[in-house]
Amino acid sequence: MVPFYVILSIVAFIWITKIVLEKNKNLPPSPFPCLPIVGHLYLVKSPLYRALGKLSNRYGPVLMLQFGSRKTLLVSSPDAIEECLTTNDIAFANRPHLLAGKHLGYDYTTIAWSSYGDHWRNLRRIAILELLSAHRLQTLNSVREEEVRLLAKRVYESAIKCNGIVEMKSMFFELMLNVLMMMIAGKRYYGDSVLDVQEGQRFKEIVKETFGLMETTNVSDYLPWWKWLGGRALEKKFVDLRGKRDMFMQGLLDEHKQKLICGSEEEREIEKKDEKKNLIQVMLMLQEKEPKYYEDQLIKGLMQVLLSAGTDTSSGTMEWMLSHLLNNPEALKKGQDEIDNYVGEDRLLNESDISNLPYLRCIINETMRMTPAGPLVFHESRKDCTVGGYHVPSGTMLLMNVWAMHNDPKNWEEAKKFKPERFIGLEGSTIGYKLMPFGAGRRRCPAENLAMRMVGLALGTLIQCFDWERTSDEMIDMTEGTGLTMPRAKPLVAKCQPRKKMAKLLF
């Protein structure tokens, strides 16, 4: 048996050699110590973006960390992020291969998980053209407006039942799931008029499991050997969920295929010409023309990614926005006055009003500045490159700390204060890389337009129809919970009073 001190000396030798070699490579600064095996994992605390923000304050905006076996570049200033997403945009256009992407991203082949290249470019083209373009969004705006009207109706009914007290987290979450499923498959699973209750129940269980798993940190992403010690149980959960999600989406696809096959020639022609096609219908038309490329798996992958990427990002933003407004009643009043003046009391707000409500837009921007739904954006380098004058090797995970940048007093005056007015007169390009809730560069969120419409429409309608206040004199607790999309620690509960004249518009 090899004596313990020999093993210790070998580990120490390898460790010191690694430090010396890396010093010579002009790598970015790195906190000391970087421990053998775990590297800087001992610095990881929840919420991660706050812990990493503290590190950047101490060591600078470009840092090299070692998360177990993964080299990680942490950037947190507008200049450093701009360099990563302009000069080095192609170099950093990959995503890291994490367990979630293997099982929930069909072995890294979906739009969100796939590496940069022809396949990813094509998926993005399809997503943008067929679902997210201004034209496609316009054709389905009645779907979103109807879902938001139903949301306001549910809030109204809930408020009447419970003395004005309403739990808003599930309201927003279910709104987004209904909207996205209507756009994807023409079905809604929450609230009244759910056609197939059992199918709806299965969908809800899958959604619960998916978002539960996405919040879990998978240790073997960073320490691969962990898989053999305690990581297998988690991987099994991913495998099981993958099966359930696949089966559910296949069911929806088959249902649409059946309609296409069984329909008469005339019905098929009408369906093809239908402007308001959902995503599955569009994809099946493409499959008919090019079956080898548009296989079922590609379509199911797109359906799943849009659902996962679009739901809690948007609903979380809505929940934070209302929380900020409840703590800042003067901003709430200003937003409400703007809507009253422009829309009036005789009709509900619609999507086309949003571009004429600049203060509402400022409230959304300020919410996304302080509480961005993507506080940390993950990419991976596909070749060697240089950031801030330092060498970054190929295969390095890039972590952009958007939260830290958005909340840094160097970038924003009175950064801790909710001040929508700071955005008056500012347009995207003027703000530059100081504000990037949707990311930037090649992999930026393809659904910014949809998200802005949804957040504006939902919150605008709720402000138009109800007077809102906190449930007590205490301020709303703004503590963040754990999870990739920065959820609130506690679901938001608020008090509302339906405004006179509005009830007639909802029923």
Ligand code: HEM
């Ligand atoms: C307020 C709402 C939303 C926010 C704040 C948000 C934010 C983001 C961010 C930060 C990224 C990563 C960008 C990058 O890697 O550089 C992203 C990617 C993505 N988002 Fe969104 N998003 C929102 C809503 C949506 C919606 C509604 C959908 C779809 C229905 C969507 C679909 C996607 C997809 C597919 C990607 C991956 C793009 C790629 O890898 O090429 N997002 N989003």
